[in-house]
Amino acid sequence: MRATLVCLLLLVGSRERLSAQNDCLKDLSWPPVGRWASYTSVENGKTMVLRYAAVGTENREGVPLKWIEMQTRVDSAPGSIFQMLLPGGPADIPKVQEVVMKHGDRPAMKMGGMMLGMVRKQLEESSIFSNLCEGVTFVGEETVKVPAGSFTSLHFHND
Numbered sequence: 473m474r475a476t477l478v479c480l481l482l483l484v485g486s487r488e489r490l491s492a493q494n495d496c497l498k499d500l501s502w503p504p505v506g507r508w509a510s511y512t513s514v515e516n517g518k519t520m521v522l523r524y525a526a527v528g529t530e531n532r533e534g535v536p537l538k539w540i541e542m543q544t545r546v547d548s549a550p551g552s553i554f555q556m557l558l559p560g561g562p563a564d565i566p567k568v569q570e571v572v573m574k575h576g577d578r579p580a581m582k583m584g585g586m587m588l589g590m591v592r593k594q595l596e597e598s599s600i601f602s603n604l605c606e607g608v609t610f611v612g613e614e615t616v617k618v619p620a621g622s623f624t625s626l627h628f629h630n631d
Contacts, residue, residue, distance in 0.1 A: 524543075526538055
């Protein structure tokens with residue numbers, strides 16, 4: 473369980489605190505339910521695949537929340553799956569309401585109580601989005617044309 477928790481924290485963690493000046497995060501959102509994205513990277517000869525998807529929604533105390541599922545796999549080793557119930561977008565990961573995690577063939581575990589409180593505290597102190605907007609300037613909206621069609625996008629420049 474400790475290795476799974478460490479993996480979750482590494483997945484969303486970095487060193488610096490989220491700043492209120494991170495205006496470039498305000499439009500960052502999870503995909504609609506049923507949509508997903510997958511990223512593959514190679515580091516030190518190992519292939520890592522990260523896939524995330526919006527898998528459901530629910531309301532709690534009048535607050536709309538979204539279930540986000542993240543899957544990680546390195547080479548052919550058994551991967552990990554995390555489901556997190558979150559408000560807002562990726563910058564709101566520290567406000568996670570519920571976490572279910574599964575590593576390899578082990579049974580899924582629901583995180584609650586003190587463990588969830590510890591994770592929230594860690595995520596508030598170290599989120600991957602902490603310094604994402606440092607040195608970033610909004611250039612403007614633009615249309616990007618690709619074989620799948622035309623998409624409106626927000627163009628940012630990093631100094």
